[in-house]
Amino acid sequence: MKKNYSAYKKTEEVYFSPEFAFPIAVIVMASLISYGLLYFFGIVVTVLFNVIISFIGNFYFYYFGKSSTAITLDFLIRVALTTGFFLFIDYGVYAMVIYQKTDVFNKLYFYLWLSIVLGSPLLYYIFQYSRYYIKETSMAVTYIKVYLTVHHDRELLTVIDTIQFVNTANRTMSDIKLEKPNCFYSEAELKKMNENSVRNYLEKDVFGGLIHLPFDADVLFMSWYSVIEDKYYDIELPFPFEKLVIEQEKYPTNVSEVLRGKKSKPLNLHIHANGGIRIFNADEVVIDLAESIPTAISKEERNKKIEFHRDSHDYYRDSKAFSDLVEKIRTSGGVQERFLIKNKQMLWSMTVSGLKGNNYPDVRDVSFSKYKTEFAELETIKLRFLPKELGIVYRGNYLYDWLALYINTQELYRLILELTAGNEEIPVLFELVFEDLSETGLKFTIRVGDKFILFTNWKIYIKKDRKQDMTDHLLDIDEDQQKRALYSEAWDLVWSKQYDRAQEKCDTIKAIDPRYGFAYFLEVRLLWYKEGFEACYAKKDFFIAKTQHEPAALAHMYNNYGCLYDQESKYDDSLEYFEKAILSNPKDGMYVCNLAEIYCKLNNPKKAFEAAEKSKELGHQSATLNAILQSKGLRYS
Template sequence: MMKNYSFYKKTEEVYISSEFAFPIAVIVMASLISYGLLYFFGIVVAVLFNIIISFIGNFYFYYYGKSSTNITLDFLIRVALTSGFFLFVDYGVYALVNYQKTGVFNKLYFYIWLAVTLGVPVLYYIFQYSRFYFKETTNAVTYLKVSLTVHHDRELLTVIDSIQFVNSSNRTMSDIKLEKPLCFYSDKELEKMESDNSRNHYLEEDIFYSRINMPFEADMLFMSWYSIIEDKYYDIEVPFPFEKLVIEQEKYPTDVSAVLRGKKSKPLNLHIHTNGGIRLFNDDMVLIDLPESIPTAISEEERNKKIEFHRYSHEYYSDPKAFSNLIDKIKSSGGIEERFLIKNKLIPWGMSISGLKGNNYLEVFDVSFSEYKSEFSALEIPIMSALPKKLEIIYRGDYLYRWLILRIDTQKLYRNIQKLTDENQETQVLFDLAFENSSSVDLKFTITGNGKLVDFTDWKIEIDKERKQSMEDHLLDINEDEQKRSLYKEAWDLVATKQYDLAQEKCDTIKAIDSRFGFAYFLEVRLLWYKEGFEACYAKKDYFITKTQHEPAALAHMYNNYGCLYDLQSCYDESLSCFEKAILSNPKDGMYVCNLAEIYCKLNQPKKALEAAEKSKKLGHVSQTLNAILESKGLRYL
């Protein structure tokens, strides 16, 4: 049906790689040897050398891996062509040797040789790049980039022959390449898997997930598949509403022109159901909703081939009897029908989550294959929605920590809801998740509905230990930071009332919490000054500078502190140096620049004082001292 349709073909970018180095090195080496032979032994020896190396090289590559080494006409033609190529390249060497020996140099022939030798590779590269650019441009204006996910119920046991989006007018189609069916692992195989992650990967795996190239203005969706459980083959053509897609310019990679990047649309989801039903949708809308299709007849031989093909994709069920038993078990279980019912049912449910520390939010994956982010509080009011099958909790820290996954047995959840609500579809249901210590052991999941409450236990938790530890470390840092700042404020309140010993105790507690907290040492140096005077501060200057070296804001405060001490003792040069270092540590704080301006006034340098004052004002600093310096043009200060 689609043999005469063309599809997207990926092009290989043209570039000069290191692979060219070897042949170029061989040619250069052969030319250098030819130069020596021409110069000392003449043209005959040089020609024989080029013929011999051509013969040896072709013999190696032509007969490599072959059992027979008979000389053939094809081999001799290759040798002749290679020899001709080497001799042509050697003309430049010949012209050089001839000039050195006779002084005669034929410019015309040399220029023709040079033009061919250099021009042919350049023209070849230009041709290849132009062809690449033309093909890429053609692809970009002919095909749209779309991420496609194809899914069917795990127990449906489906062999998909083809899925293609087609533009029937210009006979182009997408490039979807389907491989073997999903492996249906037995319970024993699932139990043997090393981790829950491995089991969940195979249980949740999609049939197909890739970025495809869909023709612009595609008007049809062609699909064909065999449903083993139903024993029916479907071959359908469905109109495709291309005009409903939201198309935008592809942004990446940024180092490629917009023309070559092409256009893209939102990801598509294609789900295959029983009775030949399909549903195609994206985040915005349902594009195709086909409840059922009429089966197509196929021969018994084709049917058996498809069953065998699916069976060979398994290890445990490759045995015909085991596979037949699996089919009977699935048919009698009614699981496919129940999951289909749940997937298409909206239930008024809400959820409350408690016991988690920090700023977390939730990502919900429901049975209708929708995915959405939500704040905890937004879920507390019940709304009509599909039931959740997976919840992921993400902590907002230095970056997003996706640290907890809760997988829910939705069929059992639905059955519990039906019992609680007496199958009343309008009764609101509330799920309550109460965490303690963020561990799976201490999670309590309850369902409330119709005035009744029941514990729900059919769930599994996965916790990423490394991310959980990172989250807890971040929370600990936040808690410590809050403690430090609270103690720091309390200490300064005590300083204001001259309770220096009590303030020192607060300072010591801060350092016990975090010995690298630079402002604790600024507090300590001020307490030392108030209690023991200038000399005690000067004696420990190096110590305090070292303790705040790693924290620019605290270091600036420390230098400013010493600048003020020197100022009080009229040591203006030392004070000036300290204020300059404070500015270097924190150049955006206008207070330090204002202090510098004041010292310039005291040193009787009004020009520099005014410049510093104007800079301080630009930085947003406001004070009476600054106003006095500005008004007096750098002559007076408060």
């Protein structure tokens, strides 16, 4: 890659730090001591004290960790400067001592000294912050933030030298810093690892992190050595910056928009065999280079790169073991097969059965695309890349991503070829049947026409806490549906005056959920119908307490007692409880209509009409409401 390009440089924000407390404390302490010495012993002793503490302080910091303590000219200059600084600070205490002893105070000199002491740190801070702001602004308008991931088939055993996006016009480049290759674990090492570690290792990117890419970058420089191919690639490609999706960075919100700068959707760079690369910006292909011409390198450089790659492993650090690995990979054909699968779309659909509730799939395919969809969409036969990972997300109070299915796509591809006899125009159906929600309760079948194979080369991972949350939510839904059904059946029995059977339904509801407020509203109405007003009044506090936590049920309870008092012509008491019902549930126009009716009975047509209009605004409709509105609050029937 060409040299003399500048990269993004992070500047440290300027702020007041607690670290400043120590030197300030030392200066204040020295000034206080100087004040005492100056007052009692005079200026000579004070100057001598400042020289001594300057010498001791500089001696400690200057010679700390050094074997020689010989006095140098540089050291003496430091002592002199430090002494001068302390003496300048001591002018303030000198002016105070002079004022105390002679009653003479030179305001001009003192204010000049004070302005320097207080103003210098402030000016220094303003200078440093201005420099920080200018640099950060310059970086923000020169570079955009991009999250970059770099991936290659792990069996290519690749050493990447350079990946840089460059703006050749203003000679700026990205700040990508590559480390050593990922460790290649042996089969024996993989067997000692748990499934999560193995999966993370197999999915690990070569590079992943936030980079700063120059605005209007026009060239991509890349160079890498593929051990398996024994080829070195050094390429320079035009980079289509205009294809990137650029947007304003929103965070952090406490930083100005200018300093936050711009960002782009993530970039994914895939390195293939034969010098091929592909770059995605989200789902759009930005660069698709099928192959590159290798670049010749010396045998010495080649051996250095092989040794560098070998040193990044534990088991394969041994040259014989590494050579055997290279030979095994070259003869297996795995790299070529995976490359073929990653670039091949096939006709397939998928059905999923046995799941309860509202779930949707989160798919990651072999081309590294991730997309959310619906199961109904997957049931449609269409050309797609084969699935590599299938996540299942339950829609509840929030999204519960409770299951992940990891698929061996090479084995899946081979079985598809076996069933279709290599005919890629024959559609394939994947059937996922959840016999239960355990890690062993899934059957995965590949079906082509009347032929099928049970596919077993997959791993399932269930997030137990998320699954439990989903299960609890589904139980709540079932319980709620059951309660609502029983509640509806109970009221049907009430209307047919089968009060005892309705009470049995009510008791069943309370057994399911003792906190279900509407069960107590049902019970108080049954008590009214069976035992009369006084029985209801006797348990008023009990019923209100039982519905206190549920505003809608509490409003019904207050309304119930308002109706009871209304039936006994106790209109003032009725008014109080209808008002409480409205406070508990102000959006239900029925309670406001009941209030309007009471105002009619209390001969207050103005308030009756106002309440009736409010009830109508809330969407309530009834014959009583129409009568109040038509009579302007004079009549309710």
